[in-house]
Amino acid sequence: MEKKFKAIKRIIGIIMTILIMSSIFACLGSTSQARNRIDTSKKGTLRLSYKCDITEDNVSNPMPISGVNVHLYRIASVNEAGAFAWESPYADIAEVSAISVNKISSADEWNILLGPIKTYIYTNSISADANGISDSDGTAVISGLDLGVYLVVGDTLEDKSQNCTYTFTPFFTTIPTIDPETDTWVYDNGDEYIVDVSAKCEYYLNPKEVQYNIYKNWVDNGSERPESIEVGIYLDGDLYQTVTLSASNNWHYFWTYKEGHSFTISETVPAGYTVSYSQNGNVFTMTNTGNDTPPTTPSEPENPKTPDNPVEEVLGAVRLAITEDDTPDVLGATRLPQTGQIWWPVFALALIGIGFFTVGFISDKKSA
Template sequence: MEKKYKVIKRMISLIMTMFIITVIFAARTSVLEARNRIDTSKKGTLRLSYSCDITEDNINNPTPVTGVTIHLYRVTSVNEGGEFAWLSPYTDISEISSVEVNSISDADTWNSLVTPVKTYIYSNGISDDATGSSDSDGIATISNLDLGIYLVVTDTLVDDSNNCTYTFTPFFTSIPTIDPETDTWVYDNGQEYVVDVTAKCEYYLNPVSVDYDIYKNWVDYDSERPSSIEVKIYLDGSLYNTVTLSSSNSWHYSWSYEEGHSWTISETVPSGYSVSYSQSGNVFTLTNTGTENPPEYQQPPTTPTTPENPVQQVLGAVRLAITEDDTPEVLGATRLPQTGQIWWPVFVLALIGIGFFVAGFLSDRKKA
């Protein structure tokens, strides 16, 4: 009878522990739904600020850049729970299809996706989802946007009056965004989700002609390579030239052009290969990798992981990709999405429940 009593006591302790943990996580889910639920019937507005310090006198008073043209490409959707999903046709990009968007937790990954997405857009003639231009204050306001993550691409601006060329770094940004101070989605009079971002600007006064180079690398485990590769060169998003790389030119091409412009390189990928693009200064490298594994090689199995709080990590990484540091704000703009929930009560209460179970077990052992 006493042994039966001990078993019942242990079972009750275990049930109580599981009950406490269940209640904690149920409460956390309710808080997340209450705070982070997105109204997907609403639209978004993106306000972009463009300015540059073009003279020493303007270091603390940047000059607004007027007449900048902006293109927006929506690459993900977002649901009411704040989870993202890649959109077609971008799922055709190997770098995109191989990455679970809700697992991205660092700015480097977001930055690494800019080039393949831009390359795919230009080489396939993908139309932008929205466009806008900056006003006399250097502000571009683009409204009535579907919610999700956008690639923001800004055209190079040539100001002949000042003999100055402006370029702007492309980046990803999310609509909507959360203000971490209030843990609420940012609205404008409750009608639209609003995101404010400051674009990173570079300028070239009296630009000069500089040299550019393309190099081809092969990683193909001694496979039979194609005799040549066709490469398209895009200048500020428009096709500039089509060249052929082969052993006769040592898989290399060079050209000269005025500095301060945006270049994108795209090759016609041969069968049996994948391609990756990299850039260091004015040097572009195309690496073709054979899709067949080398002899006696087996790809180790991989287990995809999803962070416990994908909204916080994904959008925190988006913020870092824009600011290039871990500052909590986007250079005078409203902060990008953060969900930062308080987790310490979960572990404390869970330990209390486990403590009850352990105490009961030790008590039974002493009595025995």
């Protein structure tokens, strides 16, 4: 009976070792596959689809939008290993340089960068790296692109015959992109990497006039505060007007314009201050912080109370916030491909399993 038990134990050890080694080879295979090299000598092609869901008789139908002018701005490069790096001049933007492009893992982080990058482009009259226009099928094909990360901007389109305005959400995409099923870079087996993206469209039938507001906040001791500041207002990327904010108008300005258009603001930053921008709907807020403003000392936190009904699925809410957004799903689950994973725990477990099997085998042999 004892010999039979030892034989069974030995068989179980062999099976476990085989399973562990199989897992190692499977992991190595997937890692090798995920790290296929990018051929940086190749170019890329971006195929953009511009369609709007038009509702008629309670039925939604995608309608191709022709004549959309599209502009591409290459904000980051990529190397053969799949690592990205910010490109000049965008690397000089404070909000951009503060974060590594390879560590961005959510749509919210990309959205934070969208405003500063667009503002920089408009205020400095940065030319697009490539341009295109959608055809009768609503498709814009732009080829010969250097690989990397691109900001894609589609101009607002007004159809005066139908009194309708079409707007398109700007977004970021990578060329090449990763196939979520194979975890490899998408390649067309030809001369270029090809990426297909559908832009998000909204339309306004008989657009009405809406109000826009700018508010200025100061975080300083007031001693070096200027009497006024100049703010440029950009309409769909072009300078619309320049306004002056001061104490006489309570550092506030408002205007009205037809809905369906994109406004961006940019302040002439006074010496000794830094500026940050935020937007909530049609309300823009600029906050100027004095460089000599002492940091606020955080108060001592209170002892947290245990909630009566704690929420169990916390990560579920976070996942929803990341995945259910307006950004086209072209950057993968983490919006940018990750360039490697850590596999040393697998090897450690394998060695432990082999060690246990070897000790057991020797022990059984001595007992025999």
